[in-house]
Amino acid sequence: MEVWHTPKQSWVVLIVGVLVRWRAEILIVSLVVAGRIWLGHEVGPMVAWLIFGGVAFVIVVIPPSRRFAYGRFWCLVDRHRLRTCLRQARARTMNLDGALPFMLWARPTKTGERVWLWSRAGSSSGDIEEALEYIAPACFARDARLHKVRKLSTLFAVDVIRRDPLDKSTPLGSPLGKLGSLLGGRGIRESAEPITGATITPLPVKPREKKTDRPAVVNGDDLSDYID
Numbered sequence: 001m002e003v004w005h006t007p008k009q010s011w012v013v014l015i016v017g018v019l020v021r022w023r024a025e026i027l028i029v030s031l032v033v034a035g036r037i038w039l040g041h042e043v044g045p046m047v048a049w050l051i052f053g054g055v056a057f058v059i060v061v062i063p064p065s066r067r068f069a070y071g072r073f074w075c076l077v078d079r080h081r082l083r084t085c086l087r088q089a090r091a092r093t094m095n096l097d098g099a100l101p102f103m104l105w106a107r108p109t110k111t112g113e114r115v116w117l118w119s120r121a122g123s124s125s126g127d128i129e130e131a132l133e134y135i136a137p138a139c140f141a142r143d144a145r146l147h148k149v150r151k152l153s154t155l156f157a158v159d160v161i162r163r164d165p166l167d168k169s170t171p172l173g174s175p176l177g178k179l180g181s182l183l184g185g186r187g188i189r190e191s192a193e194p195i196t197g198a199t200i201t202p203l204p205v206k207p208r209e210k211k212t213d214r215p216a217v218v219n220g221d222d223l224s225d226y227i228d
Helices: 011-021 023-042 045-061 063-088 125-129 132-138 175-183
Strands: 102-108 112-118 143-148 155-161
Touching (some): 045 063, 063 102, 132 143
């Protein structure tokens, strides 16, 4: 029976760990509070809130900034949800000292997010692979996959899949189709005639010549009567 113990850490290590895990949230809250205080002294509290609301509206309206904020938001959610899932999963995801892999950073991808981890002594990426079925629902995703680094087995990543670019009701655009639309149909033309079945012309068959039986003569004697 395997028993996991809570690792004994000093208060300094615990505080540093909390600051590292919540670094993005602490930075955002600090910037918002500092900006609100500064704008409140410069233009007044009402105008300061209007400026913050205008900035948020611009971020939501402009597609590139909206995608950036959306991807970063899910990166923050994935790091916390992944840590909680690894601690609560039924599969073994930590070493016997109860230490989880180090979560280095998270980056958005075209299909979701990728969270990079660093395994500690006594654990490996195979332990995380057994918990992928728990990671996907914990991160509110459709699937979760493991990405291994061949040159360094200690470093690996968890791909959180939220969308599939190929899973669309509309057909995918083709570069040749765009080129044809730019050329106005010149240079790239397809025949509009339907494809019909090929005409099969039988080849002339020559009649086979009948072979005449020749008598089998050996030493002047006809042996045809003895051969079937």
